[in-house]
Amino acid sequence: MPEYPDGTYPPSGPAPDVFLFPSAALRFGSPQQPKSHTRETIVFPFQLLRLFDVREDEMERHVHYVDIRLYYDDDKPMREMVIRQGGSEQFRHAASVRVRP
Numbered sequence: 001m002p003e004y005p006d007g008t009y010p011p012s013g014p015a016p017d018v019f020l021f022p023s024a025a026l027r028f029g030s031p032q033q034p035k036s037h038t039r040e041t042i043v044f045p046f047q048l049l050r051l052f053d054v055r056e057d058e059m060e061r062h063v064h065y066v067d068i069r070l071y072y073d074d075d076k077p078m079r080e081m082v083i084r085q086g087g088s089e090q091f092r093h094a095a096s097v098r099v100r101p
Contacts, residue, residue: 015052018045019064019083028070028077028099036065060086070097 023041024034039046049059069080073096080094 013052015049015054015062017062017064018049019066020045021066022068026068026070028072030070033067033069036067038065064090 020037020042022034023037026033045063046059049062054062063085065084067082067084069082071078071080077097077099078094079097080092082089083091
């Protein structure tokens, strides 16, 4: 939950954090990995924040962008996930994954 100056929150109380995931299905071997959704590609999360009376200029405090990349490291299938907020990387994790035939 984002911190607000003086410990205050929007009038409706603490608003939820929103995680925006890739805008299309991911595929191994694809040269282009889809980027996470944005305000321009999805409406519901931002309507939800409005229901909590979050001002437009405060919305980015609640939004986390999740990028997922599928790739091969030699022959080992890998998944990397990066979570960003406000342009800063918050979390990065890469791990091998099982691929179904």
